[in-house]
Amino acid sequence: MNAALWQRYQHWLYYHEGLEFYLDVSRMRFDDAFVETLQPKFDQAFREMAALEGGSIANPDEQRMVGHYWLRDPDLAPTPDLQHDIVDTLAQIEAFTQEIHSGTIHPPQAPKFTDILSIGIGGSALGPEFVAEALAPLSAPLAIHFIDNTDPAGIDRTLSRLGDRLNTTLVLVISKSGGTPETRNGMIEVKHAYTSSGLNFAQHAVAITGRDSGLDKLAKSEGWLAQFPMHDWVGGRTSELSAVGLVAAALQGIDIRAMLAGAKEMDSATRSPHIHGNPAALLALSWYFAGNGRGEKDMVVLPYKDSLLLFSRYLQQLVMESLGKEKDLDGHQVFQGIAVYGNKGSTDQHAYVQQLREGVPNFFLTFIEVLGDRQGPSLEVEPGVTTGDYLSGLLQGTRQALYENHRDSITLTIPTVNPRTVGALIALYERAVGLYGFLVNVNAYHQPGVEAGKKAAASILELQKQVVAALQAEGSSISLEALAEKAGASDQIEAIYKIVRHLAANQRGIVVEGNLGQLGSLMISAT
Numbered sequence: 001m002n003a004a005l006w007q008r009y010q011h012w013l014y015y016h017e018g019l020e021f022y023l024d025v026s027r028m029r030f031d032d033a034f035v036e037t038l039q040p041k042f043d044q045a046f047r048e049m050a051a052l053e054g055g056s057i058a059n060p061d062e063q064r065m066v067g068h069y070w071l072r073d074p075d076l077a078p079t080p081d082l083q084h085d086i087v088d089t090l091a092q093i094e095a096f097t098q099e100i101h102s103g104t105i106h107p108p109q110a111p112k113f114t115d116i117l118s119i120g121i122g123g124s125a126l127g128p129e130f131v132a133e134a135l136a137p138l139s140a141p142l143a144i145h146f147i148d149n150t151d152p153a154g155i156d157r158t159l160s161r162l163g164d165r166l167n168t169t170l171v172l173v174i175s176k177s178g179g180t181p182e183t184r185n186g187m188i189e190v191k192h193a194y195t196s197s198g199l200n201f202a203q204h205a206v207a208i209t210g211r212d213s214g215l216d217k218l219a220k221s222e223g224w225l226a227q228f229p230m231h232d233w234v235g236g237r238t239s240e241l242s243a244v245g246l247v248a249a250a251l252q253g254i255d256i257r258a259m260l261a262g263a264k265e266m267d268s269a270t271r272s273p274h275i276h277g278n279p280a281a282l283l284a285l286s287w288y289f290a291g292n293g294r295g296e297k298d299m300v301v302l303p304y305k306d307s308l309l310l311f312s313r314y315l316q317q318l319v320m321e322s323l324g325k326e327k328d329l330d331g332h333q334v335f336q337g338i339a340v341y342g343n344k345g346s347t348d349q350h351a352y353v354q355q356l357r358e359g360v361p362n363f364f365l366t367f368i369e370v371l372g373d374r375q376g377p378s379l380e381v382e383p384g385v386t387t388g389d390y391l392s393g394l395l396q397g398t399r400q401a402l403y404e405n406h407r408d409s410i411t412l413t414i415p416t417v418n419p420r421t422v423g424a425l426i427a428l429y430e431r432a433v434g435l436y437g438f439l440v441n442v443n444a445y446h447q448p449g450v451e452a453g454k455k456a457a458a459s460i461l462e463l464q465k466q467v468v469a470a471l472q473a474e475g476s477s478i479s480l481e482a483l484a485e486k487a488g489a490s491d492q493i494e495a496i497y498k499i500v501r502h503l504a505a506n507q508r509g510i511v512v513e514g515n516l517g518q519l520g521s522l523m524i525s526a527t
Contacts, residue, residue, distance in 0.1 A: 089229055202224050256419070267427050
């Protein structure tokens, strides 16, 4: 290492003593002049962030505040009612967990619950999945399983893993509105599985949902075991430290108070109005530099720890759903966003580091280093060298090799993977995304593209009903074109073809005859 690079490393290395957390942005090649040009944007971003924490309306689409920061520091919430709500919810989670662990609340046919089946999607699944992979103890009081899609085969596979433990499985149904189709579908499938096994689903079920939502009302009417609130001021991708993530984590024996404490401490660090002393600002600065403030380069996330395997997947939603916007806050078409992908080191060095070093330079990296190798001593796999030494060496060697070939990187270092450091990681990236959104003038707290996709899916399902009704009314085989006309959708022949193909493949009372390679010759009928 030359002297200038060592000086740059010392100058830009951020260290938080309380969290034993390091952030190194020295291998991002911005200069002081670039930082100076961004200073006015950061000054504004810091003011906007302070207003957001103070309760300003940050989601104008839904007239909602954005208050996930209050979850780990209720005193910051803008009203006493909100403060009490946060404190009370946490107390309810801990009391419920104690009753489950002790067997005070138990399934009808067994002394204790043994498993958790968590049903959710998006932020209601990715956070809990990441935290379970990272932190669940090997001897967890309850093992967790997830249904996070509306894939029938995936649902069957998860239920088959539970097998005869279905009667001792606690089901968490997580949906703010209760109407999210994927979650609703999973709940209906699981409820059917319980009924088919002669079990009362309500005696195994917990709702995590908005107050007075359809799901909340259903849970109360059927007498489910418990309901926990999803606040309308907490978005799905920032909900892990709400009941969405804390219920499952507590039930697995994870120290949720430590997670919240780590997040609170990181929040305090990332409130600094000075770029150099704020790790989230340093991340946002680096992201802006890498992609010219337009997301021109992808973010590759490489955690060098098996337990952090799902962190890049969690960040995918947090970053891409927050920042991927067609229009800025002034209504101008900007097509903003940062693509995120990654897996883990050193496994995936064997998969794509060749391209990262020598291929298209359309990315920057984030290495995540964990200083502690394992609990207890490590044996030497060769004189003076352990498996952990190899892992550390591979990280440092890859970072150096990439930098030498003009590939920029960030390195984030934590002492170990524990509830406190995971809470801090979550808080760090939540703040970095918020600051970057302000820098590029987009609303990081709404997701119109997601809603558009849901509406399009609903229109396809409505078209399916029209197609089936038309076929049943016809009573004989007809061509695709005739079917489209009869269904009143002549401009949607391709969609109709895919609908009948899917229905026929699943023996849903539809038959497709003819040469499947010549679509114009196909004849469709209802059985």
